Amino acid sequence: MYNLYSMSTEANRLLKSVKTLSTIQTEVKNINRIALSVDCVIFGFDENKLKVLLIRSDLKKFHDKWSLLGDLVDPREDLNAAAYRILKERTGLNDLYLEQVSTFGEINRHPAGRVVTVAYCSLINIQHHRLKILDNELHWHDVHDITDLAFDHKQIFETSYRQLQRRVQEHPLAFSLLPKKFSLRELQNVYEAILDTKMDRRNFRKKFFSMDFLIDVNEMEQNVPHRPGKLYKFNYEKYEKKKKKWVGIDF
Amino acid sequence: MYNLYSMSTEANRLLKSVKTLSTIQTEVKNINRIALSVDCVIFGFDENKLKVLLIRSDLKKFHDKWSLLGDLVDPREDLNAAAYRILKERTGLNDLYLEQVSTFGEINRHPAGRVVTVAYCSLINIQHHRLKILDNELHWHDVHDITDLAFDHKQIFETSYRQLQRRVQEHPLAFSLLPKKFSLRELQNVYEAILDTKMDRRNFRKKFFSMDFLIDVNEMEQNVPHRPGKLYKFNYEKYEKKKKKWVGIDF
DNA sequence: GCAAAAGTGTTGGAAATACACCCATGT
């Protein structure tokens, strides 16, 4: 039995092999180390569909399969910094929505050896970085068309997508997929795409106007073949002040 | 720039240093490895209070501070298996509620070197293993009395506690803190302790009876100095069949 | 009989849902 934190002699009666700090240091340095990677599930919204950014895997074992964007974490690099680095490399953008999802640590999940991976979910405005992904090894995939991915990335993707569906209903994430200024129809399209459902337009508007977090920017849509809608932006400051505490048993 | 999954020559125009499998293997084996640990936030319920199980840390740097129960992950061990191992070592119990919370990977979070830790949350019935924690280096602490813990364990604890508060409202976790048979009052006490709030007794009963997941076991409380309550157990099978899909924007 | 908690229904307000018509623009 190990114990990473305690070296109590008192505890030794129960805990057979409590370690000294130098023992821990030896293990940390030489014995128990594992390769750690980050995988980013990068969502975008285009043509009224929710998309995920994938790269072609050319490992023989996974020929013709797609995989998430990932890399090893450098031992001198914060975990979150590694995730931001990967995003920056792939999208060219800073200041993105990025959130940790979960860590996947089965022994044989990677053919190169023991690699534990931390999954992150990111939401980006697909217009803003379209120029960066001319590379035809990188591709946006409709989330409905994901069949099998390389490694355990299908599982990672599904976990991330479910978490996104959950979180978008409780937090103002959807705006990260849209331009700063957007119409209510675009916003509703994002929700419908993420949740894979249809909503009533009038009730959707009522809901958002009653939350009172949308700022009317006094502009209209341009070049639409129908009556143009008003544009809004999300009031993050007001949201941060007012966000509710949620109590209510419901399962 | 690295890439763990792709070795496309096509991509090389954009991605300066895409790696071969053998390069990846070399890095996984020799270069980029990091010590990985698991920390368990073990919650219990006793005397109508929510408790967390901590061990005394005797590292000089953290003398007199308490810490979570954790250990290094063995490179030949599944991540989840490591968490179950730690739980088993400390509580003697298998088949516990155990769920991953989050991974903490700041560079200097551990004095022994670079240690990234995966936090897990567990709920146990405190009666069942009371005998295992005679060791006075292990102690149940009221969650309200947690001030500072060793390492970054305060942050880990708070993240886990918040997640518990969130999840207990949407999933039937509370029953893991109680005996198989429990009274509605005990159940309500668990919710009130976790959520740190008071609830209306009649509405609480109405809520649970209308969900219709409680089985009346036709037994009563024994040896209470007042009218004894009926005992129930939770119908997990029925819950699994019926659990609802939740749709509704609310933030 | 008294203390202590179990058990039980109703009502008002808030929020969610369902639903149909007129309006502004591009073609």
Place this chain on the structure above:
DNA sequence: ACATGGGTGTATTTCCAACACTTTTGC
């Protein structure tokens, strides 16, 4: 003029919150 989606209001239902008295047991 017409096709397309923008914009709006009301009635109904469902859910939640507030609230007080009677019952059963141990002492």
